[in-house]
Amino acid sequence: MSTSYGESELAEVPVRLAVESDRLGDVTATTSPFDAVETETDGGTLSDGAARAADSTTITLWNKWTESAELLEPGMELLVTDAEEDEFRGEQRYATTGDSYVVVAPSFHVNVTAIRNWVECPRLYYLNKLSGVPLNYPVVKGTLVHEVFGDLLRGRDLEESIDARVEERGLELGLLGETADAVAEDVRENAKAIEGWLEQGRLTEEERATAADNSERAFTPAESSWRSEQLLISETFGIRGRADAIRRGAPVELKTGKNLKKEPRFKDKVQAACYALLLEEHGGDVDTGTLLYTKNSALDRNEETGDLTPAKEFSMGDGLLKFVVRLRNELAAMEVAGDVPTGYEGSAKCEYCFEQDTCMVVSGRLDQESKAGQIGQALPAEEREYFERFSRAIEAERRAVHREFAKLWEQDARERADDDRALIDLAFVESTELAEGRWELRARRPGGATSKLREGDLVLASDGHPVRGSAELARIERLDEDELVLTADEPVEVTRLDVYPSELTTDRLLAALHDALLKGDERRKDVLFDRAEPAFEPLEETFIPNNDAQDEAVRKAVGADDCALIHGPPGTGKTYTIARAIRAMVERGERVLLSAFTNRAVDNALEALLDQLEGEIGEDSVASPAQRNGDGEAVDVVRVGSESGVREDMQPYRLDRAGEPGERAATLQNAQVVAATTATCGSRVMKEQRFDAALVDEAAQLTEPGTHAAINLADWFVLVGDHEQLPPVVQSEGRTRRVSSGANGDEPRAADLTESLFERLVDLYPGAGVMLTKQYRMNQRIQAFASQEFYDGELRPATGDVAGRTLDDLSGVTRDDLPTELRGAVTFVDVDGDGSRYTDSEEAARIAEMVEEFRAAGLSPADIGVIAPFRAQVSELSKHVPAEVAVDTVDRFQGSSQEVIIVSFTATDSLEGPIFDDYRRINVALTRPKRALVLVGDANALATDPVYSRMLEWARR
Numbered sequence: 001m002s003t004s005y006g007e008s009e010l011a012e013v014p015v016r017l018a019v020e021s022d023r024l025g026d027v028t029a030t031t032s033p034f035d036a037v038e039t040e041t042d043g044g045t046l047s048d049g050a051a052r053a054a055d056s057t058t059i060t061l062w063n064k065w066t067e068s069a070e071l072l073e074p075g076m077e078l079l080v081t082d083a084e085e086d087e088f089r090g091e092q093r094y095a096t097t098g099d100s101y102v103v104v105a106p107s108f109h110v111n112v113t114a115i116r117n118w119v120e121c122p123r124l125y126y127l128n129k130l131s132g133v134p135l136n137y138p139v140v141k142g143t144l145v146h147e148v149f150g151d152l153l154r155g156r157d158l159e160e161s162i163d164a165r166v167e168e169r170g171l172e173l174g175l176l177g178e179t180a181d182a183v184a185e186d187v188r189e190n191a192k193a194i195e196g197w198l199e200q201g202r203l204t205e206e207e208r209a210t211a212a213d214n215s216e217r218a219f220t221p222a223e224s225s226w227r228s229e230q231l232l233i234s235e236t237f238g239i240r241g242r243a244d245a246i247r248r249g250a251p252v253e254l255k256t257g258k259n260l261k262k263e264p265r266f267k268d269k270v271q272a273a274c275y276a277l278l279l280e281e282h283g284g285d286v287d288t289g290t291l292l293y294t295k296n297s298a299l300d301r302n303e304e305t306g307d308l309t310p311a312k313e314f315s316m317g318d319g320l321l322k323f324v325v326r327l328r329n330e331l332a333a334m335e336v337a338g339d340v341p342t343g344y345e346g347s348a349k350c351e352y353c354f355e356q357d358t359c360m361v362v363s364g365r366l367d368q369e370s371k372a373g374q375i376g377q378a379l380p381a382e383e384r385e386y387f388e389r390f391s392r393a394i395e396a397e398r399r400a401v402h403r404e405f406a407k408l409w410e411q412d413a414r415e416r417a418d419d420d421r422a423l424i425d426l427a428f429v430e431s432t433e434l435a436e437g438r439w440e441l442r443a444r445r446p447g448g449a450t451s452k453l454r455e456g457d458l459v460l461a462s463d464g465h466p467v468r469g470s471a472e473l474a475r476i477e478r479l480d481e482d483e484l485v486l487t488a489d490e491p492v493e494v495t496r497l498d499v500y501p502s503e504l505t506t507d508r509l510l511a512a513l514h515d516a517l518l519k520g521d522e523r524r525k526d527v528l529f530d531r532a533e534p535a536f537e538p539l540e541e542t543f544i545p546n547n548d549a550q551d552e553a554v555r556k557a558v559g560a561d562d563c564a565l566i567h568g569p570p571g572t573g574k575t576y577t578i579a580r581a582i583r584a585m586v587e588r589g590e591r592v593l594l595s596a597f598t599n600r601a602v603d604n605a606l607e608a609l610l611d612q613l614e615g616e617i618g619e620d621s622v623a624s625p626a627q628r629n630g631d632g633e634a635v636d637v638v639r640v641g642s643e644s645g646v647r648e649d650m651q652p653y654r655l656d657r658a659g660e661p662g663e664r665a666a667t668l669q670n671a672q673v674v675a676a677t678t679a680t681c682g683s684r685v686m687k688e689q690r691f692d693a694a695l696v697d698e699a700a701q702l703t704e705p706g707t708h709a710a711i712n713l714a715d716w717f718v719l720v721g722d723h724e725q726l727p728p729v730v731q732s733e734g735r736t737r738r739v740s741s742g743a744n745g746d747e748p749r750a751a752d753l754t755e756s757l758f759e760r761l762v763d764l765y766p767g768a769g770v771m772l773t774k775q776y777r778m779n780q781r782i783q784a785f786a787s788q789e790f791y792d793g794e795l796r797p798a799t800g801d802v803a804g805r806t807l808d809d810l811s812g813v814t815r816d817d818l819p820t821e822l823r824g825a826v827t828f829v830d831v832d833g834d835g836s837r838y839t840d841s842e843e844a845a846r847i848a849e850m851v852e853e854f855r856a857a858g859l860s861p862a863d864i865g866v867i868a869p870f871r872a873q874v875s876e877l878s879k880h881v882p883a884e885v886a887v888d889t890v891d892r893f894q895g896s897s898q899e900v901i902i903v904s905f906t907a908t909d910s911l912e913g914p915i916f917d918d919y920r921r922i923n924v925a926l927t928r929p930k931r932a933l934v935l936v937g938d939a940n941a942l943a944t945d946p947v948y949s950r951m952l953e954w955a956r957r
């Protein structure tokens with residue numbers, strides 16, 4: 001198009017306007033199907049509240065924003081800031097102005113480092129995502145230098161900081177074969193540049209003083225002259241990241257490499273520009289960026305020619321900021337569409353790329369189009385199809401995590417608290433500066449408030465709003481009934497905590513999938529892809545004389561060449577069997593990985609193993625815990641996990657990462673048994689370990705890639721679980737979109753993370769599995785229904801004692817003191833209910849009475865558990881029963897047991913809700929009690945479903 005200023009480009013995008021934005025001049029819209037613009041007026045995708053604003057119109061994107069227009073696909077979200085509005089034939093139309101930014105898919109929240117990788121090469125960005133961050137020296141050194149930089153900015157002494165930081169990374173450095181002194185020297189060299197920069201007066205004492213004055217209150221970056229690392233989240237640009245430092249409101253990025261040019265490297269400028277955008281959104285006005293190349297000062301003048309100054313400043317032009325937003329748009333559009341970058345999107349030259357070989361191999365193996373080309377033979381079609389299916393499913397999980405970021409501002413405080421995503425209305429107590437310059441924050445919490453937050457979690461601690469207010473990334477150190485203690489880099493008057501959405505799990509799942517297929521052993525893959533039956537070494541030994549199925553399971557586990565599958569219904573001694581199998585393996589001199597989905601299960605199995613090894617945690621064994629094996633030799637057992645994740649009594653076995661590198665590494669490498677959750681198995685430290693066998697408990701709750709994370713590390717694996725209990729939990733709704741059919745012409749299959757590898761293999765190789773059938777938990781009456789309904793009637797009480805368990809066995813309890821209806825092992829109590837959807841006050845009131853009746857008969861409240869389908873009913877019940885009574889949803893009860901279980905069905909006429917969606921939930925609920933089960937609900941409603949109707953029949957028998 002021609003204007004008086006010359007040629008201009010434009011693109012007209014047909015859209016449907018979405019909910020109006022709070023900010024004047026911003027337009028949020030969804031792109032319409034391009035061929036149906038004029039007719040699409042019903043606003044089908046918008047909620048009722050937004051219907052008023054649901055309107056078809058067009059947005060005109062001018063000049064370079066046309067590049068972003070080309071990325072759009074129908075149904076994508078689009079945001080235009082500072083738009084110009086005019087009326088054309090009675091229709092409101094919009095156009096970009098000179099100040100506008102155009103953001104494609106703003107709720108896909110891109111990390112700044114992802115944008116930095118993308119500008120280097122989109123294919124490199126993809127490869128990095130696939131392989132994860134490896135354990136190598138440059139990575140660890142880079143982290144150390146950044147930590148020391150942060151410490152210096154917070155006023156910590158240089159030598160003290162270096163020593164402390166190197167010590168903290170002892171384990172990683174030891175595994176890399178480094179010594180503390182050599183690393184300290186290396187870090188010191190890099191730190192010279194930082195010190196020099198600070199000394200040059202760029203960070204004057206005066207500035208330090210200003211910062212210190214301000215620290216009594218929470219200050220915004222714009223107010224203070226500098227601050228160390230800060231997490232910044234943008235609502236507008238769909239970008240988040242942690243800036244290394246902010247000086248006089250402008251970003252400073254630290255690079256541990258060298259740069260002898262006058263200007264910062266382009267990708268580094270892009271990174272700093274991302275932070276500039278983030279800062280501007282938070283009220284800043286950024287006109288410069290600084291890059292600090294720490295290696296420059298370590299170089300000798302006569303060896304190198306060029307500009308040796310470490311700090312390079314550049315001016316932050318409007319053009320660069322807009323370029324960065326367009327880059328981000330490219331990345332977001334590709335991710336939202338689920339496409340794989342080829343490298344042709346960017347202009348990087350493959351022959352200069354360090355990753356060229358890796359790139360060609362991955363492209364060749366997966367038969368992906370790539371600018372670098374392909375080498376090697378492609379994986380078989382079924383493996384490529386599997387990879388594609390699961391990587392799409394994992395990316396759907398990633399998008400779900402990104403949506404969690406958007407919920408930080410889309411939901412209000414109350415909604416987030418009700419959704420278990422935030423603790424609100426906290427009373428700020430104080431912030432105290434710690435020795436290393438960090439801060440301890442304390443606040444009081446209102447009684448009874450629950451949330452997903454746990455000790456050790458990273459959270460957003462804010463003075464009211466996690467994005468718009470003053471907020472810091474903080475760690476929960478203590479979470480007591482009424483008080484909480486956090487640590488953070490900077491002080492904040494905390495009144496609210498929000499769950500910090502993390503991509504770590506998705507990153508690790510993708511890397512585990514990549515490793516299983518691209519680095520996996522061929523024989524393993526033959527088994528996984530139904531090309532070879534699992535093989536076993538026949539064993540004659542008896543391991544467990546009193547339980548044939550368990551005994552057979554141990555023989556299978558120990559004798560497996562490929563894999564063994566142990567199906568253990570509730571209370572059938574899974575943990576005991578795992579422990580016995582590991583003992584047998586250890587006695588054969590094998591190195592074993594013990595893993596499970598949750599920390600709780602890892603600790604339980606570890607405890608059972610220690611019992612098996614007949615050791616006692618003696619005084620002198622605390623420093624280096626060693627247990628004896630059957631021959632009286634020491635067995636080194638190590639628990640890998642965070643301090644807050646590992647149970648108190650297992651702490652002596654926990655591997656401390658800090659210390660002398662060689663010694664730390666030896667402790668892990670010499671351990672014969674290493675216990676860690678499957679998530680931890682995907683960490684860069686664990687990925688370096690090799691085992692003969694991996695035993696994985698709770699395997700039916702793990703996704704296939706989640707299982708690979710553990711089994712990738714071992715020659716053979718044993719999966720233990722029960723696919724009749726809860727399946728893997730996924731965040732993305734339903735199934736991900738269908739993928740094109742595989743080369744073998746099969747029907748397209750929906751990617752699905754909700755079927756575990758355990759379940760798939762149990763179906764595929766019945767011969768590799770053993771089902772444990774004797775249960776050591778439930779009274780015979782209690783187990784009967786679950787046995788019939790879920791285990792083909794095969795579940796039996798292990799002994800007469802188990803079968804005949806009653807409340808009378810508990811000391812101080814007399815069943816005769818209970819009302820007649822509560823004396824049996826299984827009782828149904830018919831309550832009509834109050835008709836509400838998610839709560840039932842009548843059930844709650846009746847259950848509160850029952851709890852009192854059980855207590856009056858001598859039962860301790862700690863022996864009673866109450867299960868409800870909805871969180872709302874859990875809250876309702878919690879108000880009526882003593883705090884010692886465990887009240888929770890089924891999902892939280894999985895894996896535990898209780899003397900008495902009361903189930904609140906909260907059922908109205910329509911049986912809707914999580915407990916009714918999936919019969920496996922009711923199996924879990926009904927199999928938690930040992931001696932008494934009370935079902936409370938509306939019999940008429942329950943009778944409408946065949947399974948519940950059979951349940952009623954049994955309960956009323």
Ligand SMILES: Nc1ncnc2c1ncn2[C@@H]1O[C@H](COP(=O)(O)OP(=O)(O)OP(=O)(O)O)[C@@H](O)[C@H]1O
Nearest residue numbers: 546547568569570571572573574575576776895896
């Ligand atoms: N062969 C056995 N002989 C005697 N007791 C056993 C045997 N197997 C298991 N037990 C006992 O049965 C109880 C339950 O066993 P365990 O904790 O191993 O069950 P589980 O299947 O892991 O339970 P969950 O379903 O909660 O995961 C424990 O007290 C255990 O000591």
